[in-house]
Structure formats: C-alpha cells, structure tokens
Amino acid sequence: MAKGKVTFNEDICKGCGLCTTVCPVKILALDKTKINAKGYHPASVTDPEKCIGCANCATICPDVVITVERF
Amino acid sequence: MTIVFEKTKGLTDVQTHYCPGCTHGIVHRLVGEVLVELGVLDKAIGVAPVGCSVFAYNYFNCDMQQAAHGRAPAVATGIKRVHPDNFVFTYQGDGDLASIGTAEIVHAAHRGEKISTIFINNAIYGMTGGQMAPTTLIGQKATTAPLGRTEEHSGRPIKVSEMLATIHGAAFVERVAVNNPANIRKAKKAIKECFQIQLEGKGFGIVEVLSTCPTNWGLTAPEAMKWLEENMMPYYPLGNYRRPEEVE
Numbered sequence: 001m002a003k004g005k006v007t008f009n010e011d012i013c014k015g016c017g018l019c020t021t022v023c024p025v026k027i028l029a030l031d032k033t034k035i036n037a038k039g040y041h042p043a044s045v046t047d048p049e050k051c052i053g054c055a056n057c058a059t060i061c062p063d064v065v066i067t068v069e070r071f
Numbered sequence: 072m073t074i075v076f077e078k079t080k081g082l083t084d085v086q087t088h089y090c091p092g093c094t095h096g097i098v099h100r101l102v103g104e105v106l107v108e109l110g111v112l113d114k115a116i117g118v119a120p121v122g123c124s125v126f127a128y129n130y131f132n133c134d135m136q137q138a139a140h141g142r143a144p145a146v147a148t149g150i151k152r153v154h155p156d157n158f159v160f161t162y163q164g165d166g167d168l169a170s171i172g173t174a175e176i177v178h179a180a181h182r183g184e185k186i187s188t189i190f191i192n193n194a195i196y197g198m199t200g201g202q203m204a205p206t207t208l209i210g211q212k213a214t215t216a217p218l219g220r221t222e223e224h225s226g227r228p229i230k231v232s233e234m235l236a237t238i239h240g241a242a243f244v245e246r247v248a249v250n251n252p253a254n255i256r257k258a259k260k261a262i263k264e265c266f267q268i269q270l271e272g273k274g275f276g277i278v279e280v281l282s283t284c285p286t287n288w289g290l291t292a293p294e295a296m297k298w299l300e301e302n303m304m305p306y307y308p309l310g311n312y313r314r315p316e317e318v319e
Binding site for chain 2: 004005012014015016017018020021022040053055056058059060061062063064066067068069070071
C-alpha cells in the first residue's frame with residue numbers, strides 16, 4: 001500500500017532527471033515514450049504503489065513540477 | 072490525504088527560462104517559501120541582478136527591481152533606506168556579486184545595510200557563455216580558460232563568505248549547497264535565519280549557495296551535482312561564518 005502520492009505537472013518538466021537520482025525507492029524515471037509540450041522526455045512514476053511520500057523528488061526539482069501528498 | 076509539498080505562493084506561475092537542471096529554480100523556490108513562511112511576501116522588495124537570473128522579477132511573487140550589473144546592493148540600499156519597514160533582498164550570481172559588484176557588496180556589508188543577499192556561486196559566468204569567473208576553480212575549464220584556470224595567470228578563486236565574515240557590519244554569513252535534498256533543507260534554514268536577521272534589524276546578511284551550471288560545465292544535471300560535491304565543496308567549505316552574537 002502506497003504511503004504517498006506524487007503528481008507531475010508533466011508539461012513543465014525539463015527532463016533534467018534530478019528527481020530520479022534522489023528517490024529512495026527508485027520509482028522515478030524519464031518516460032522515453034513521451035515528449036511533452038517543451039520537447040523533453042518528462043519524469044514519471046514507474047511504480048506508484050511504492051511511493052513513501054518523502055518529497056525528496058519535489059525538494060530537488062528546479063521547476064516545481066511535483067506535488068506530494070501523504071496518506 | 073494531506074498535501075506535503077506544493078508550489079509556494081512566493082513564486083508566480085511563470086515558467087522559468089533556466090536550462091534543465093539549473094539550481095536557480097531550487098533557490099528561487101526556497102526564497103519564495105521563506106518569504107511566505109515569514110509572512111513578508113506582501114512587503115518584500117527584491118532586487119534582480121544581471122546574469123542568468125536577470126529575469127528573477129518575473130518569477131518572484133513580490134515587488135521587484137532590476138539593477139545594473141553588480142549594483143543590486145546599492146539599489147537595495149536606496150530602497151531599504153526609503154522604505155525601512157519593507158523587507159529588501161538581492162539575488163545575485165558570482166559574475167555579478169564577486170566580480171563587477173565586489174565593491175557594492177563589500178560596502179553594503181561594511182555599512183551594515185539592513186538588507187539580505189542570496190549569492191549564487193556556480194564557479195562560472197552562465198548567461199554570457201561560460202567564461203571564467205573569480206570563483207572558477209583551479210584547473211576548471213571555461214571558454215576564456217580553455218586549458219583550465221591556473222593560479223599563475225588568474226590567482227586562486229575568491230572566497231566571498233570568508234571575506235565578508237571579516238567585516239563588522241555583516242551580521243550573518245553562511246555558505247550552503249543545493250546538491251541533495253538534505254543540503255537543500257539546510258539551505259532553506261539558513262535563508263530563513265538570514266531573512267529573520269533583517270526583520271530584527273540586526274544588520275546585513277548573506278547566504279552563499281553553491282550551485283551548478285550543467286550547460287556551461289558540459290555535464291548532465293545529475294553529473295553536475297556530483298561535480299559540485301567533489302570539486303566545489305572541498306574548496307568552498309559549507310557552514311556558518313558569522314552570526315549576530317559574534318558581531319559584538
């Protein structure tokens with residue numbers, strides 16, 4: 001059961017990948033199958049069930065793409 | 072379900088022009104969050120520099136002014152003296168503050184102006200295309216130092232926090248980094264303490280933030296964070312260099 005939920009505002013993501021490096025449960029990756037409005041591969045969640053809601057990803061995101069909720 | 076992280080009201084909805092992975096965005100957010108948490112957003116006046124963050128006036132959700140290159144502390148001095156009840160901060164890069172604006176920052180600190188400065192040190196000139204800055208490390212390549220900076224030619228990189236900590240009027244001097252979530256949280260704490268010192272009328276405060284420039288360093292964003300940790304942090308040690316109690 002997920003303890004947290006991360007929501008990505010995909011169209012403003014610049015695909016820098018910083019969030020993917022700080023996730024303790026390694027559930028973030030750049031989605032290579034998508035291209036967003038800015039022309040980047042946006043970051044996305046691969047396994048939402050594992051999210052612990054630590055907000056590390058949102059803390060390091062330079063573009064405030066991510067909203068974090070905790071249950 | 073409770074929201075534990077969302078965009079602060081201290082920032083506007085304008086999307087930044089910064090390159091992917093540029094840490095300006097992180098520091099902007101920290102400043103915006105602190106302005107809201109201290110309840111001073113309505114009376115805050117920021118001064119933007121020349122450099123990549125020249126458009127900061129579009130991103131902070133408070134009154135902003137943009138100064139000539141390096142002159143943000145001088146402009147902020149004027150604003151603060153005319154509006155002593157407002158909260159006044161400058162946001163400057165290393166090309167702005169540590170090079171052309173050295174006189175302004177040294178004398179704003181020397182006069183003990185009751186302003187706060189956020190100083191972004193990424194060891195290079197960003198906007199103009201990766202030229203060597205006074206903060207560029209020995210051996211670091213830049214477009215004006217293609218073989219890397221040498222001490223013989225350009226001296227050793229300037230340590231702004233250590234220098235300002237020798238000045239009596241500087242009430243708060245701290246160096247932080249934004250290379251990982253733990254350090255980002257510490258950076259926010261330092262910015263908050265620095266801003267509080269202005270609100271308490273104790274004098275000049277500055278937070279130097281070790282930052283990255285993935286584009287001009289020629290690295291990816293995650294690689295740049297690693298480079299910062301391995302190369303900048305040993306030369307620019309993190310920590311507090313001055314608090315009001317040491318000023319007496």
